[in-house]
Amino acid sequence: xxxxxxxxxxxxxxxxxxxxxxxxxxxxxxxxxxxxxxxxxxxxxxxxxxxxxxxxxxxxxxxxxxxxxxxxxxxxxxxxxxxxxxxxxxxxxxxxxxxxxxxxxxxxxxxxxxxxxxxxxxxxxxxxxxxxxxxxxxxxxxxxxxxxxxxxxxxxxxxxxxxxxxxxxxxxxxxxxxxxxxxxxxxxxxxxxxxxxxxxxxxxxxxxxxxx
Amino acid sequence: xxxxxxxxxxxxxxxxxxxxxxxxxxxxxxxxxxxxxxxxxxxxxxxxxxxxxxxxxxxxxxxxxxxxxxxxxxxxxxxxxxxxxxxxxxxxxxxxxxxxxxxxxxxxxxxxxxxxxxxxxxxxxxxxxxxxxxxxxxxxxxxxxxxxxxxxxxxxxxxxxxxxxxxxxxxxxxxxxxxxxxxxxxxxxxxxxxxxxxxxx
Ligand SMILES: [Zn+2]
Ligand SMILES: [Zn+2]
Numbered sequence: 001x002x003x004x005x006x007x008x009x010x011x012x013x014x015x016x017x018x019x020x021x022x023x024x025x026x027x028x029x030x031x032x033x034x035x036x037x038x039x040x041x042x043x044x045x046x047x048x049x050x051x052x053x054x055x056x057x058x059x060x061x062x063x064x065x066x067x068x069x070x071x072x073x074x075x076x077x078x079x080x081x082x083x084x085x086x087x088x089x090x091x092x093x094x095x096x097x098x099x100x101x102x103x104x105x106x107x108x109x110x111x112x113x114x115x116x117x118x119x120x121x122x123x124x125x126x127x128x129x130x131x132x133x134x135x136x137x138x139x140x141x142x143x144x145x146x147x148x149x150x151x152x153x154x155x156x157x158x159x160x161x162x163x164x165x166x167x168x169x170x171x172x173x174x175x176x177x178x179x180x181x182x183x184x185x186x187x188x189x190x191x192x193x194x195x196x197x198x199x200x201x202x203x204x205x206x207x208x209x210x211x212x
Numbered sequence: 213x214x215x216x217x218x219x220x221x222x223x224x225x226x227x228x229x230x231x232x233x234x235x236x237x238x239x240x241x242x243x244x245x246x247x248x249x250x251x252x253x254x255x256x257x258x259x260x261x262x263x264x265x266x267x268x269x270x271x272x273x274x275x276x277x278x279x280x281x282x283x284x285x286x287x288x289x290x291x292x293x294x295x296x297x298x299x300x301x302x303x304x305x306x307x308x309x310x311x312x313x314x315x316x317x318x319x320x321x322x323x324x325x326x327x328x329x330x331x332x333x334x335x336x337x338x339x340x341x342x343x344x345x346x347x348x349x350x351x352x353x354x355x356x357x358x359x360x361x362x363x364x365x366x367x368x369x370x371x372x373x374x375x376x377x378x379x380x381x382x383x384x385x386x387x388x389x390x391x392x393x394x395x396x397x398x399x400x401x402x403x404x405x406x407x408x409x410x411x412x413x
Contacts, residue, residue: 013230015223020215020403081371093367139242160360203227
Protein backbone atom coordinates (compact mmCIF):
# COMPACT_ATOMS: atom_id res chain seq x y z
CA UNK A 1 0.00 0.00 0.00
CA UNK A 2 1.29 3.46 -0.86
CA UNK A 3 1.96 6.35 1.44
CA UNK A 4 -1.13 8.15 2.65
CA UNK A 5 0.67 11.40 3.39
CA UNK A 6 -0.94 13.44 0.66
CA UNK A 7 -4.66 13.43 1.40
CA UNK A 8 -6.58 14.21 -1.76
CA UNK A 9 -9.66 12.39 -2.94
CA UNK A 10 -11.02 10.22 -0.12
CA UNK A 11 -12.28 7.67 -2.67
CA UNK A 12 -8.61 6.88 -3.38
CA UNK A 13 -7.95 6.06 0.28
CA UNK A 14 -8.44 2.98 2.36
CA UNK A 15 -8.41 3.19 6.15
CA UNK A 16 -7.41 0.35 8.44
CA UNK A 17 -10.47 -0.57 10.52
CA UNK A 18 -8.21 -1.87 13.29
CA UNK A 19 -5.70 0.98 13.78
CA UNK A 20 -7.10 3.87 11.67
CA UNK A 21 -3.99 4.18 9.46
CA UNK A 22 -4.66 5.66 6.00
CA UNK A 23 -3.29 4.13 2.79
CA UNK A 24 -3.45 5.06 -0.88
CA UNK A 25 -5.71 2.52 -2.51
CA UNK A 26 -3.94 0.03 -4.76
CA UNK A 27 -5.32 -3.37 -5.53
CA UNK A 28 -2.84 -6.19 -4.90
CA UNK A 29 -1.99 -8.61 -7.70
CA UNK A 30 -4.06 -11.75 -8.09
CA UNK A 31 -3.39 -14.13 -5.22
CA UNK A 32 -1.76 -11.46 -3.07
CA UNK A 33 -2.95 -9.56 -0.04
CA UNK A 34 -2.66 -5.92 0.95
CA UNK A 35 -1.64 -5.51 4.58
CA UNK A 36 -1.89 -2.48 6.84
CA UNK A 37 1.64 -1.09 7.14
CA UNK A 38 0.99 -0.05 10.73
CA UNK A 39 -0.65 -3.11 12.33
CA UNK A 40 -0.45 -5.83 9.66
CA UNK A 41 -4.20 -6.38 9.37
CA UNK A 42 -5.25 -7.85 6.00
CA UNK A 43 -7.08 -5.07 4.14
CA UNK A 44 -7.64 -6.68 0.73
CA UNK A 45 -7.33 -10.27 -0.45
CA UNK A 46 -7.28 -10.53 -4.21
CA UNK A 47 -8.58 -13.78 -5.65
CA UNK A 48 -10.23 -13.97 -9.06
CA UNK A 49 -12.43 -16.93 -8.31
CA UNK A 50 -13.29 -15.99 -4.70
CA UNK A 51 -16.94 -15.25 -5.45
CA UNK A 52 -17.74 -18.54 -7.16
CA UNK A 53 -15.81 -20.47 -4.49
CA UNK A 54 -17.73 -18.80 -1.67
CA UNK A 55 -21.00 -19.58 -3.48
CA UNK A 56 -20.14 -23.25 -3.92
CA UNK A 57 -18.96 -23.59 -0.33
CA UNK A 58 -22.04 -21.76 1.01
CA UNK A 59 -24.41 -24.09 -0.80
CA UNK A 60 -22.44 -27.05 0.57
CA UNK A 61 -22.73 -25.62 4.10
CA UNK A 62 -26.52 -25.28 3.80
CA UNK A 63 -26.97 -28.84 2.52
CA UNK A 64 -24.69 -30.29 5.19
CA UNK A 65 -26.24 -28.40 8.12
CA UNK A 66 -29.70 -29.55 7.10
CA UNK A 67 -28.53 -33.13 6.58
CA UNK A 68 -26.66 -33.21 9.90
CA UNK A 69 -29.76 -31.89 11.64
CA UNK A 70 -32.00 -34.68 10.37
CA UNK A 71 -29.82 -37.80 10.18
CA UNK A 72 -28.51 -39.68 13.24
CA UNK A 73 -25.42 -38.00 14.51
CA UNK A 74 -24.02 -40.14 17.28
CA UNK A 75 -25.06 -43.50 18.68
CA UNK A 76 -24.19 -45.10 21.97
CA UNK A 77 -24.68 -48.46 23.60
CA UNK A 78 -23.94 -49.83 27.04
CA UNK A 79 -25.09 -53.14 28.55
CA UNK A 80 -27.37 -53.78 25.58
CA UNK A 81 -29.24 -50.50 25.80
CA UNK A 82 -28.73 -48.19 22.84
CA UNK A 83 -29.53 -44.59 21.96
CA UNK A 84 -28.96 -42.57 18.83
CA UNK A 85 -29.41 -38.85 18.41
CA UNK A 86 -29.45 -36.27 15.64
CA UNK A 87 -27.87 -32.84 15.76
CA UNK A 88 -31.32 -31.45 16.55
CA UNK A 89 -31.64 -33.74 19.63
CA UNK A 90 -28.24 -32.54 20.83
CA UNK A 91 -29.12 -28.88 20.33
CA UNK A 92 -32.41 -29.23 22.21
CA UNK A 93 -31.15 -31.45 25.02
CA UNK A 94 -31.62 -28.84 27.77
CA UNK A 95 -35.26 -29.31 28.65
CA UNK A 96 -35.79 -28.33 32.27
CA UNK A 97 -36.71 -24.82 33.39
CA UNK A 98 -34.23 -22.04 32.66
CA UNK A 99 -31.88 -24.49 30.95
CA UNK A 100 -34.21 -24.29 27.92
CA UNK A 101 -32.40 -21.01 27.26
CA UNK A 102 -29.20 -22.99 26.67
CA UNK A 103 -31.08 -25.13 24.13
CA UNK A 104 -32.25 -22.01 22.34
CA UNK A 105 -28.69 -20.64 22.30
CA UNK A 106 -27.28 -23.96 21.06
CA UNK A 107 -29.83 -24.22 18.21
CA UNK A 108 -28.91 -20.66 17.24
CA UNK A 109 -25.14 -21.14 17.40
CA UNK A 110 -24.83 -24.48 15.61
CA UNK A 111 -27.85 -24.58 13.26
CA UNK A 112 -29.65 -21.29 12.63
CA UNK A 113 -26.81 -18.75 12.60
CA UNK A 114 -24.60 -20.81 10.21
CA UNK A 115 -27.62 -21.35 7.93
CA UNK A 116 -28.66 -17.70 8.04
CA UNK A 117 -25.13 -16.47 7.41
CA UNK A 118 -24.57 -18.68 4.37
CA UNK A 119 -28.03 -17.83 2.98
CA UNK A 120 -27.25 -14.11 3.30
CA UNK A 121 -23.86 -14.58 1.58
CA UNK A 122 -25.50 -16.41 -1.33
CA UNK A 123 -28.13 -13.65 -1.55
CA UNK A 124 -25.43 -10.99 -1.80
CA UNK A 125 -22.78 -12.75 -3.88
CA UNK A 126 -24.83 -14.79 -6.40
CA UNK A 127 -26.13 -11.77 -8.40
CA UNK A 128 -22.64 -10.23 -8.44
CA UNK A 129 -21.16 -13.45 -9.71
CA UNK A 130 -23.69 -13.73 -12.56
CA UNK A 131 -23.41 -10.05 -13.57
CA UNK A 132 -26.90 -9.13 -12.36
CA UNK A 133 -27.83 -6.06 -10.33
CA UNK A 134 -27.68 -6.68 -6.54
CA UNK A 135 -30.92 -7.85 -4.94
CA UNK A 136 -32.85 -5.39 -2.73
CA UNK A 137 -31.19 -4.58 0.62
CA UNK A 138 -28.03 -6.48 -0.36
CA UNK A 139 -25.89 -4.05 1.68
CA UNK A 140 -27.84 -4.67 4.87
CA UNK A 141 -27.73 -8.40 4.18
CA UNK A 142 -23.93 -8.39 3.86
CA UNK A 143 -23.50 -6.26 7.00
CA UNK A 144 -25.67 -8.75 8.91
CA UNK A 145 -23.71 -11.70 7.52
CA UNK A 146 -20.45 -10.11 8.72
CA UNK A 147 -21.90 -9.34 12.16
CA UNK A 148 -23.02 -12.98 12.52
CA UNK A 149 -19.57 -14.32 11.74
CA UNK A 150 -18.29 -14.94 15.31
CA UNK A 151 -21.62 -16.47 16.36
CA UNK A 152 -21.57 -19.33 13.85
CA UNK A 153 -19.90 -22.00 15.96
CA UNK A 154 -19.87 -25.02 13.68
CA UNK A 155 -16.21 -25.86 14.12
CA UNK A 156 -16.33 -25.33 17.90
CA UNK A 157 -19.16 -27.84 18.11
CA UNK A 158 -17.26 -30.46 16.13
CA UNK A 159 -14.36 -30.30 18.61
CA UNK A 160 -16.98 -30.61 21.37
CA UNK A 161 -17.97 -33.94 19.84
CA UNK A 162 -14.41 -35.20 20.16
CA UNK A 163 -14.23 -34.17 23.84
CA UNK A 164 -17.61 -35.83 24.53
CA UNK A 165 -16.31 -39.01 22.96
CA UNK A 166 -13.40 -39.11 25.40
CA UNK A 167 -15.59 -38.31 28.41
CA UNK A 168 -18.08 -41.05 27.68
CA UNK A 169 -15.62 -43.74 26.61
CA UNK A 170 -15.40 -45.49 29.99
CA UNK A 171 -19.18 -45.38 30.46
CA UNK A 172 -20.39 -46.74 27.15
CA UNK A 173 -19.48 -47.53 23.56
CA UNK A 174 -19.89 -44.55 21.26
CA UNK A 175 -20.23 -44.53 17.50
CA UNK A 176 -20.33 -41.75 14.94
CA UNK A 177 -23.24 -41.71 12.48
CA UNK A 178 -23.10 -40.44 8.88
CA UNK A 179 -24.23 -37.00 9.98
CA UNK A 180 -21.18 -36.70 12.21
CA UNK A 181 -18.82 -37.12 9.26
CA UNK A 182 -20.89 -34.67 7.26
CA UNK A 183 -20.56 -32.22 10.09
CA UNK A 184 -16.78 -32.68 10.27
CA UNK A 185 -16.49 -31.96 6.54
CA UNK A 186 -18.77 -28.98 7.07
CA UNK A 187 -16.48 -27.54 9.76
CA UNK A 188 -13.54 -27.70 7.36
CA UNK A 189 -15.56 -26.03 4.60
CA UNK A 190 -16.57 -23.21 6.95
CA UNK A 191 -12.92 -22.49 7.75
CA UNK A 192 -11.90 -22.57 4.05
CA UNK A 193 -14.84 -20.39 2.95
CA UNK A 194 -13.93 -17.76 5.53
CA UNK A 195 -10.44 -17.52 4.07
CA UNK A 196 -11.89 -16.67 0.67
CA UNK A 197 -14.15 -13.96 1.97
CA UNK A 198 -12.65 -10.48 1.45
CA UNK A 199 -15.18 -7.94 2.65
CA UNK A 200 -13.44 -5.03 0.88
CA UNK A 201 -13.74 -6.79 -2.50
CA UNK A 202 -17.42 -7.56 -1.96
CA UNK A 203 -18.22 -3.98 -0.94
CA UNK A 204 -16.38 -2.74 -4.01
CA UNK A 205 -18.25 -5.16 -6.26
CA UNK A 206 -21.57 -4.07 -4.73
CA UNK A 207 -20.63 -0.45 -5.30
CA UNK A 208 -19.60 -1.02 -8.93
CA UNK A 209 -22.72 -3.06 -9.68
CA UNK A 210 -25.05 -0.45 -8.25
CA UNK A 211 -23.49 2.97 -7.55
CA UNK A 212 -25.26 4.93 -4.83
CA UNK B 213 2.20 7.64 8.76
CA UNK B 214 -1.18 9.36 8.78
CA UNK B 215 -4.18 8.25 10.68
CA UNK B 216 -7.71 9.09 9.58
CA UNK B 217 -8.46 10.87 12.86
CA UNK B 218 -5.44 13.19 12.40
CA UNK B 219 -6.44 14.01 8.82
CA UNK B 220 -9.96 15.01 9.84
CA UNK B 221 -11.38 11.86 8.30
CA UNK B 222 -13.33 8.84 9.52
CA UNK B 223 -12.68 5.21 8.54
CA UNK B 224 -15.67 2.92 8.12
CA UNK B 225 -14.99 -0.12 10.34
CA UNK B 226 -17.13 -2.28 8.07
CA UNK B 227 -15.82 -1.60 4.55
CA UNK B 228 -12.59 0.40 5.18
CA UNK B 229 -13.67 3.36 3.05
CA UNK B 230 -12.79 6.87 4.22
CA UNK B 231 -15.15 9.83 4.72
CA UNK B 232 -14.98 13.43 5.95
CA UNK B 233 -15.45 13.81 9.71
CA UNK B 234 -19.04 14.60 10.59
CA UNK B 235 -20.64 12.37 8.00
CA UNK B 236 -23.18 10.11 9.74
CA UNK B 237 -23.33 6.96 7.65
CA UNK B 238 -20.95 5.33 5.22
CA UNK B 239 -21.88 6.04 1.59
CA UNK B 240 -20.56 2.69 0.48
CA UNK B 241 -21.99 0.16 2.94
CA UNK B 242 -24.49 2.14 5.03
CA UNK B 243 -22.68 1.46 8.32
CA UNK B 244 -22.87 4.13 11.04
CA UNK B 245 -19.63 6.13 11.00
CA UNK B 246 -17.84 6.89 14.24
CA UNK B 247 -14.28 8.11 14.45
CA UNK B 248 -14.07 6.24 17.77
CA UNK B 249 -16.77 4.19 19.39
CA UNK B 250 -17.28 6.74 22.16
CA UNK B 251 -18.90 4.46 24.67
CA UNK B 252 -16.58 1.59 23.78
CA UNK B 253 -14.93 1.32 27.20
CA UNK B 254 -18.17 1.63 29.19
CA UNK B 255 -19.62 -1.23 27.15
CA UNK B 256 -16.45 -3.30 27.55
CA UNK B 257 -16.59 -2.94 31.35
CA UNK B 258 -20.37 -3.51 31.57
CA UNK B 259 -20.20 -6.79 29.61
CA UNK B 260 -16.99 -7.76 31.41
CA UNK B 261 -18.60 -7.39 34.82
CA UNK B 262 -21.77 -9.25 33.75
CA UNK B 263 -19.62 -12.05 32.37
CA UNK B 264 -17.67 -12.27 35.62
CA UNK B 265 -20.90 -12.32 37.67
CA UNK B 266 -22.04 -15.31 35.58
CA UNK B 267 -18.67 -17.04 35.78
CA UNK B 268 -18.64 -17.29 39.60
CA UNK B 269 -21.86 -19.36 39.97
CA UNK B 270 -20.80 -21.36 36.90
CA UNK B 271 -17.94 -22.70 38.99
CA UNK B 272 -19.92 -23.30 42.17
CA UNK B 273 -22.96 -25.19 40.84
CA UNK B 274 -22.96 -28.56 39.03
CA UNK B 275 -22.39 -28.70 35.28
CA UNK B 276 -23.34 -32.36 34.87
CA UNK B 277 -25.49 -34.71 36.95
CA UNK B 278 -24.61 -38.34 36.22
CA UNK B 279 -26.84 -41.21 37.35
CA UNK B 280 -25.50 -44.75 37.05
CA UNK B 281 -26.38 -48.06 38.69
CA UNK B 282 -24.09 -47.21 41.56
CA UNK B 283 -25.67 -43.86 42.34
CA UNK B 284 -25.95 -40.22 41.33
CA UNK B 285 -23.15 -37.69 41.28
CA UNK B 286 -23.24 -34.00 40.49
CA UNK B 287 -20.01 -32.48 39.24
CA UNK B 288 -18.88 -28.91 39.02
CA UNK B 289 -16.41 -27.97 36.28
CA UNK B 290 -13.39 -28.41 38.55
CA UNK B 291 -14.95 -31.45 40.27
CA UNK B 292 -15.44 -33.14 36.90
CA UNK B 293 -11.79 -32.56 35.99
CA UNK B 294 -10.64 -33.96 39.36
CA UNK B 295 -12.81 -37.03 38.73
CA UNK B 296 -11.19 -37.56 35.32
CA UNK B 297 -7.74 -37.14 36.86
CA UNK B 298 -8.57 -39.80 39.50
CA UNK B 299 -9.32 -42.21 36.67
CA UNK B 300 -5.76 -41.63 35.53
CA UNK B 301 -6.48 -39.45 32.50
CA UNK B 302 -4.29 -36.58 33.64
CA UNK B 303 -3.96 -35.23 30.10
CA UNK B 304 -7.70 -34.91 29.52
CA UNK B 305 -8.23 -33.45 32.99
CA UNK B 306 -5.65 -30.81 32.06
CA UNK B 307 -7.47 -30.04 28.80
CA UNK B 308 -10.79 -29.65 30.62
CA UNK B 309 -9.22 -27.42 33.28
CA UNK B 310 -7.45 -25.40 30.60
CA UNK B 311 -10.59 -24.85 28.50
CA UNK B 312 -12.98 -24.07 31.35
CA UNK B 313 -10.79 -22.46 34.00
CA UNK B 314 -7.46 -21.20 32.66
CA UNK B 315 -8.80 -19.76 29.38
CA UNK B 316 -11.81 -17.93 30.88
CA UNK B 317 -9.70 -16.45 33.69
CA UNK B 318 -6.99 -15.42 31.21
CA UNK B 319 -9.68 -13.82 29.02
CA UNK B 320 -11.05 -11.74 31.90
CA UNK B 321 -7.53 -10.60 32.80
CA UNK B 322 -6.59 -9.82 29.19
CA UNK B 323 -9.69 -7.73 28.46
CA UNK B 324 -9.28 -5.85 31.76
CA UNK B 325 -5.62 -5.19 30.95
CA UNK B 326 -6.45 -3.88 27.46
CA UNK B 327 -9.16 -1.56 28.77
CA UNK B 328 -6.94 -0.24 31.58
CA UNK B 329 -4.01 0.14 29.16
CA UNK B 330 -5.91 2.59 26.94
CA UNK B 331 -7.23 4.50 29.97
CA UNK B 332 -4.01 4.68 31.99
CA UNK B 333 -1.33 3.96 29.39
CA UNK B 334 0.96 0.99 28.99
CA UNK B 335 4.60 0.34 28.26
CA UNK B 336 3.74 -2.45 25.86
CA UNK B 337 3.83 -1.72 22.13
CA UNK B 338 0.51 -1.36 20.26
CA UNK B 339 1.41 -4.40 18.15
CA UNK B 340 1.83 -6.57 21.27
CA UNK B 341 -1.50 -5.37 22.63
CA UNK B 342 -3.22 -6.02 19.29
CA UNK B 343 -1.88 -9.58 19.33
CA UNK B 344 -3.32 -10.03 22.80
CA UNK B 345 -6.67 -8.70 21.58
CA UNK B 346 -6.66 -10.99 18.55
CA UNK B 347 -5.89 -13.96 20.80
CA UNK B 348 -8.84 -13.06 23.07
CA UNK B 349 -11.14 -12.68 20.04
CA UNK B 350 -9.99 -15.98 18.57
CA UNK B 351 -10.18 -18.00 21.76
CA UNK B 352 -13.47 -16.53 23.01
CA UNK B 353 -15.78 -18.72 20.96
CA UNK B 354 -13.88 -21.90 21.83
CA UNK B 355 -14.97 -21.70 25.46
CA UNK B 356 -18.43 -22.76 24.28
CA UNK B 357 -16.97 -26.28 23.85
CA UNK B 358 -17.90 -27.13 27.43
CA UNK B 359 -21.53 -26.20 26.94
CA UNK B 360 -21.70 -28.23 23.72
CA UNK B 361 -20.12 -31.24 25.46
CA UNK B 362 -22.83 -31.06 28.14
CA UNK B 363 -25.47 -30.87 25.39
CA UNK B 364 -24.04 -33.87 23.54
CA UNK B 365 -23.73 -35.97 26.71
CA UNK B 366 -27.23 -35.12 27.99
CA UNK B 367 -28.80 -35.97 24.65
CA UNK B 368 -26.83 -39.12 24.13
CA UNK B 369 -26.42 -40.74 27.54
CA UNK B 370 -30.05 -41.63 28.19
CA UNK B 371 -29.73 -45.37 28.81
CA UNK B 372 -32.59 -45.87 31.29
CA UNK B 373 -31.17 -47.21 34.58
CA UNK B 374 -27.70 -48.05 33.27
CA UNK B 375 -26.56 -44.49 32.88
CA UNK B 376 -28.10 -41.10 32.32
CA UNK B 377 -26.65 -37.61 32.26
CA UNK B 378 -28.54 -34.40 32.93
CA UNK B 379 -27.26 -30.84 32.54
CA UNK B 380 -26.82 -28.79 35.72
CA UNK B 381 -27.50 -25.08 36.27
CA UNK B 382 -23.85 -24.21 35.60
CA UNK B 383 -24.43 -24.95 31.90
CA UNK B 384 -26.59 -21.82 31.72
CA UNK B 385 -24.35 -19.52 33.75
CA UNK B 386 -21.23 -20.74 31.94
CA UNK B 387 -22.82 -20.19 28.51
CA UNK B 388 -23.87 -16.69 29.56
CA UNK B 389 -20.40 -15.88 30.84
CA UNK B 390 -18.86 -16.94 27.49
CA UNK B 391 -21.39 -14.86 25.54
CA UNK B 392 -20.87 -11.76 27.71
CA UNK B 393 -17.06 -11.97 27.49
CA UNK B 394 -17.36 -12.25 23.70
CA UNK B 395 -19.57 -9.15 23.68
CA UNK B 396 -17.10 -7.39 25.96
CA UNK B 397 -14.14 -8.13 23.68
CA UNK B 398 -16.09 -7.11 20.57
CA UNK B 399 -17.04 -3.77 22.16
CA UNK B 400 -13.38 -2.83 22.48
CA UNK B 401 -12.35 -0.28 19.84
CA UNK B 402 -8.78 -1.33 18.94
CA UNK B 403 -8.03 2.13 17.51
CA UNK B 404 -7.91 3.40 21.10
CA UNK B 405 -4.64 1.48 21.56
CA UNK B 406 -2.90 3.68 18.96
CA UNK B 407 -4.58 6.82 20.31
CA UNK B 408 -3.07 6.11 23.71
CA UNK B 409 0.32 5.29 22.14
CA UNK B 410 0.35 8.51 20.09
CA UNK B 411 -0.54 10.64 23.12
CA UNK B 412 2.70 9.51 24.76
CA UNK B 413 5.03 10.14 21.82
ZN1 LIG C 1 -3.85 -1.18 10.72
ZN1 LIG D 1 -18.62 1.44 5.00
